[in-house]
Amino acid sequence: MGKHLFLVWKNLLRNKRRTVLTVFSSAISVFLIGALISVYALMYAQDPPEESAMRLVTRHKVSLTQALPYYYGSRIATVDGVENMVPMNWFGGTYIDQRPENFFARFAVDPDQVFDIYSEYTVAPEQLEAFQRDRQGMAIGKTIAERVGLELGQRITIKGDIYSFDPELTVRAIFEGPDDLQAFFHFKYLEEGLKESVGTEYASQVGVYAIRLRSVEDAPRVAKAIDDMFRNSPEPTKTETEAAFQLGFINQMGNIKLFLLSIAAAIVFTMLMVSANTVAMSVRERTREIGVLKTLGFRRRSVMGLVLGEAVLIALLGGAVGVTITVAVTTAMQDMAVQWFTGFTLPPWGIGMCFAMAVVVGLGSSTVPALIASRTKIVDALRHTG
Amino acid sequence: MIDAAVSLRSIHKEYRRADFLVVALDDITIDIPIGEFFCLMGPSGSGKSTLLHLVAGIDRPTKGQIRVLGDDIGELNESELAGWRSENIGYVFQTFNLIPVLTAWENVELPLLLTSLSKKDRLRRARTALEIVGLADRLEHLPKQLSGGQEQRVAIARALVTDPSIILADEPTGELDAGSADDVLAILSTLNKQHGKTILMVTHDPRAQQYARTSRYLDKGRMTEMPHAVPA
Ligand SMILES: Nc1ncnc2c1ncn2[C@@H]1O[C@H](COP(=O)(O)OP(=O)(O)OP(=O)(O)O)[C@@H](O)[C@H]1O
Ligand SMILES: [Mg+2]
Numbered sequence: 001m002g003k004h005l006f007l008v009w010k011n012l013l014r015n016k017r018r019t020v021l022t023v024f025s026s027a028i029s030v031f032l033i034g035a036l037i038s039v040y041a042l043m044y045a046q047d048p049p050e051e052s053a054m055r056l057v058t059r060h061k062v063s064l065t066q067a068l069p070y071y072y073g074s075r076i077a078t079v080d081g082v083e084n085m086v087p088m089n090w091f092g093g094t095y096i097d098q099r100p101e102n103f104f105a106r107f108a109v110d111p112d113q114v115f116d117i118y119s120e121y122t123v124a125p126e127q128l129e130a131f132q133r134d135r136q137g138m139a140i141g142k143t144i145a146e147r148v149g150l151e152l153g154q155r156i157t158i159k160g161d162i163y164s165f166d167p168e169l170t171v172r173a174i175f176e177g178p179d180d181l182q183a184f185f186h187f188k189y190l191e192e193g194l195k196e197s198v199g200t201e202y203a204s205q206v207g208v209y210a211i212r213l214r215s216v217e218d219a220p221r222v223a224k225a226i227d228d229m230f231r232n233s234p235e236p237t238k239t240e241t242e243a244a245f246q247l248g249f250i251n252q253m254g255n256i257k258l259f260l261l262s263i264a265a266a267i268v269f270t271m272l273m274v275s276a277n278t279v280a281m282s283v284r285e286r287t288r289e290i291g292v293l294k295t296l297g298f299r300r301r302s303v304m305g306l307v308l309g310e311a312v313l314i315a316l317l318g319g320a321v322g323v324t325i326t327v328a329v330t331t332a333m334q335d336m337a338v339q340w341f342t343g344f345t346l347p348p349w350g351i352g353m354c355f356a357m358a359v360v361v362g363l364g365s366s367t368v369p370a371l372i373a374s375r376t377k378i379v380d381a382l383r384h385t386g
Numbered sequence: 387m388i389d390a391a392v393s394l395r396s397i398h399k400e401y402r403r404a405d406f407l408v409v410a411l412d413d414i415t416i417d418i419p420i421g422e423f424f425c426l427m428g429p430s431g432s433g434k435s436t437l438l439h440l441v442a443g444i445d446r447p448t449k450g451q452i453r454v455l456g457d458d459i460g461e462l463n464e465s466e467l468a469g470w471r472s473e474n475i476g477y478v479f480q481t482f483n484l485i486p487v488l489t490a491w492e493n494v495e496l497p498l499l500l501t502s503l504s505k506k507d508r509l510r511r512a513r514t515a516l517e518i519v520g521l522a523d524r525l526e527h528l529p530k531q532l533s534g535g536q537e538q539r540v541a542i543a544r545a546l547v548t549d550p551s552i553i554l555a556d557e558p559t560g561e562l563d564a565g566s567a568d569d570v571l572a573i574l575s576t577l578n579k580q581h582g583k584t585i586l587m588v589t590h591d592p593r594a595q596q597y598a599r600t601s602r603y604l605d606k607g608r609m610t611e612m613p614h615a616v617p618a
Contacts, residue, residue, distance in 0.1 A: 003499050010487045292483045295444055296497045296544075297472025299465050378444035382479075 004302065008309040015282070022278055023317045026361070029271040030322025030354045031329070036260050036267075037350035038330045043250050044257070046343045048243055049120040049178045056211040056223055057245040061236040067205035068235055076209055079225045081218035086113040087187055087206040091167070093158040095148070104144040104339045105182040106158060108190040111137070117212045120177045127152070127173035135189045137172035141180025145171070147338055165193035179342060211239075268357060275311075276365035283307055283369040290373050291381025300374040307370035308363060315362030319355040326354070390453065391552055391584040392418040392441055397450035399436050399607075410436040411447070412607040418600075420455075420551070423578040423585045425598030432604040434588040438554050441586065442475050443467040455551060472500045476545030476583075480557035482537040484529040484544075490516060491525040494543045501548070515543035519573050535566025542573055546583070553577060555587040559594060571597045 012019045058076060060066035076085050089108040096102045111132045115123055123131075123139065131137040140150060150156065154171045169185050187206075194203035213222060223239040230237045240248065250256060283290075290303055326346045334344040346354070399411040410433040418424045426434050439445040440452055443459045444467075452459050455474060462470055471477075484493045494512040503511070516522055519539035529537055538558060545553055555574065559567035575597045577583045587598065595601050603610050 003505070007488075007496075007499070010485075010492070014487045288483070289485055292479070292485070293496075294468065295442065295471070295477050297468045297500050299468045302500075379439055382444075382483075 004305060004309065008306055008313055011286075011306070011310050012313060018278070018282065019314065022275065022314050023321060025274060026271065026315060026318025026358055027321035027325060029267050029361070030319050030358050031325040032267050033264055033357050034323060034326030034346050034350060034354045035329065036264050037353055038326065038344055038346045040257070040260050041347045041350060042341060042344045044247070045347065048246075051118070051120040052242045053216050053219075054213050055117065055242040056213065056219060056226075056239050057242055058209040058211060058226055058237050058239040059207070059245070061227075061238040064207070066235070067207060068209070068237065070204040070206055072230065072235075072237070073206065073209060075229060076211060076226055079222055079229070081214050081222040081225075083212045083214050084113055084116050085209050085211045086110045086117045087209055088114075089187065089190060089205075089207045090162075091158070091160070091185075091190065092162045093160045093167075095156060095158050100336070100339070102148060104140070104148060107182060107184055108187045109184045110187050111139070111184065114139075114184050115175070117210050118177075119212075121175040121180060122177055123173050123175035127175075131172040131184075134170060134172050135186050136167070136169050138169040138183055138185045139173035139175055140171060140183040142174050142176045143180050143342075144183065144339055145174050163190070163194060164197045165190065167193060181339060181342065210242075268361060271361050272365050275361060276368070279307070279311055279366040280369045283366075283373050287373070287376060287381050287384040290376065291378050291384065294378045294381065303374040304370045307373055308366055311362035311366035311370075312359055315358040316355065319358035322358070323351050323354050389419060390417040391420045391422065391455060392416075392586060393453045394437075394441075395451040395453075397437075397440065397452065398448045399433070399440065399445075400448045409607050411440075414450070414607075414609055416602065416609065418584065418586060420584055421578070421582055423575065423597065423599045424587065425595055425601040426586065426588045426604060427590055427592070427595065427601055428604035429590060431606075433607040434590075434604055435556050437604070438556050438586065438588055441552075442477055442554050443471055469500075472497060472548060474550050474552060476542075476548065476550040476553040478538070478541050478545050478553065478555035478558045480560040482529070482534070482541045482561070484537055484540055486529050489526050489528055490521060490532065490540045490543075493529070493540055494547050497544060497548045512543070512547055515547040516540070518546065518577075519543045520569075533566065534562050535569055538562060538566070538570050539573060542570065542577075546577060546581075550583075552584045552586065555585065557589050557591070558587065559589065559591055564593075567591070567593070 058068070058072075060068055070087065073085055073087050076082060086109050091106045091108050093106060095104070115121060115128060121141075128139075131139045138156075145151070150171050152171050152174060155168065156171070157166055157168050159166050167185060167189060191203045211222070211226075213219060219241055223241075226239045227237050293303060323346065330345050334342070337344070394414050394416050397411050397414040398409070401408040401410060414437065426437065428434050436445070440447050441454060443454075443462065446460070457470070459467065459470065485496065488496065491509065491512055494515050495508050498508040498511060501508075513522065513525065516525060519542050521536060521539055521543065524532060524536060524540075529540070532540065538561075542558070553574070558570055558574070562570060571594055574585055574587065578585050587594065589595075
């Protein structure tokens with residue numbers, strides 16, 4: 001087969017424009033598939049930090065937008081297997097302006113607990129202390145701080161949107177760790193600020209409780225115990241592992257897996273049709289040459305090999321170009337969106353899938369033409385004109 | 387002991403379709419001795435190409451037996467025939483049929499891809515074949531950069547590069563002007579005289595006849611001794 005490779009190569013050069021177009025269209029499909037895989041990998045296939053498995057999240061049973069009473073925290077802390085918990089409130093708001101460069105996630109939390117629960121974050125002890133002492137202190141992830149350009153001691157104002165309160169904060173701690181894409185400030189400070197505008201009752205409501213377990217195995221039991229505890233109260237809870245919670249967050253957007261899969265299937269199908277047509281055309285044009293090769297003594301399987309080899313070579317070229325585009329695009333997007341997520345990239349298994357898809361499409365679209373070409377009777381092939 | 391290069395016994399070839407029946411060859415029996423330069427003439431549609439196809443094993447007779455160099459090629463299956471052909475038969479087409487994307491050298495190397503020769507040996511033998519047809523200075527030319535006569539000479543080089551005993555040529559001068567036709571015929575004659583190739587050439591060009599040692603006529607699928615009317 002090796003020595004036939006140069007024949008395959010020459011055939012590709014026969015109609016350079018068509019080859020370039022075919023490689024390009026294959027590359028585009030590979031890129032689309034690669035982008036889908038990257039999205040899938042971002043949403044579902046990231047290995048969370050080990051600590052994540054040690055955490056549960058408790059939220060309102062009905063929806064994330066409904067709050068829980070503050071006193072739930074101390075009740076949760078009494079459940080056997082719970083090591084610690086921290087109330088957390090998502091504080092939207094605007095820093096400077098609406099531009100995406102200035103966006104970062106901000107939570108009002110209990111400063112004494114938050115780093116015990118998010119133990120994958122490392123923070124210098126003196127900074128932690130400074131953050132805990134200052135009611136208007138803020139702790140922020142290093143990735144975000146660098147991105148937004150915040151330094152220790154800097155004073156900033158966040159303009160509230162969900163809440164009619166504009167916290168004035170001082171950066172007291174910068175922590176590091178996987179997914180350090182958030183900032184924390186004092187729950188008490190938020191509560192105080194809200195009392196004036198919404199009254200005491202609403203001021204001390206909690207979005208979610210993040211819970212640290214004593215041991216991973218306790219997760220199902222503890223989750224059930226917590227939910228049972230509040231089952232008959234006006235604010236029932238739903239407690240799940242952090243991983244499940246995040247997936248649920250994603251699944252709010254609908255059945256994304258099915259959506260991704262159906263787009264991928266549509267792309268593969270379209271690609272198969274388009275390239276089957278191209279291959280059939282280019283083989284038909286060469287019917288006479290195939291007759292000549294067979295007259296020279298080329299066997300059916302050599303002719304098959306030539307046609308299939310050409311398709312596979314195009315597929316590999318398209319795969320290489322497509323994967324390169326995917327990596328370039330995802331890297332650029334990840335770079336722009338570092339405040340929102342990390343790990344948006346085509347994983348190695350995704351690269352493999354892209355090439356496999358390209359080769360499957362290549363083989364799938366050329367098998368029938370290859371069979372027809374290899375079986376054409378020599379005399380008929382030689383009489384072929386056009 | 388094989389004395390005939392090609393021997394046909396009672397060959398019939400019919401093309402049968404639902405609505406018509408063409409008898410292309412009707413009871414053909416001939417023996418072509420080894421070392422012969424055999425010229426088969428006849429008007430268009432008389433079955434000349436059909437006969438060459440049968441001898442080359444690229445088509446099968448409806449009836450009759452074909453022995454080539456002693457082998458009954460009717461007993462070979464398609465794949466065996468392919469291997470047999472690449473070793474024993476060189477085929478020259480009227481329309482040259484070079485692969486347009488390959489250079490003269492690569493075109494001539496093509497049949498050697500089916501052998502176990504190294505790349506180096508393949509190129510050396512292809513060059514020698516091109517030297518024999520007088521095109522050693524056109525190795526890297528593409529077919530479209532060659533004249534018709536040169537193209538046909540490349541095609542002859544391709545037919546002889548595997549050193550087959552038999553060369554079949556189907557109207558090799560049909561597309562050529564008189565000068566180029568003479569070059570091609572002279573080369574075939576050299577191959578016959580100096581290299582001992584058995585040549586079976588089909589033509590309806592009477593000028594080709596003078597290069598051949600034996601000429602026979604086909605008319606409406608039958609062998610005839612005398613030409614009735616040879617088209618100019
Ligand atoms: N595949 C085919 N199907 C049907 N009829 C065919 C086929 N091939 C050849 N024929 C018929 O067989 C007869 C002989 O054809 P052949 O090609 O052998 O003639 P030829 O002597 O080579 O003619 P020419 O000088 O024009 O090349 C013709 O009547 C032709 O129409
Ligand atoms: Mg003919």
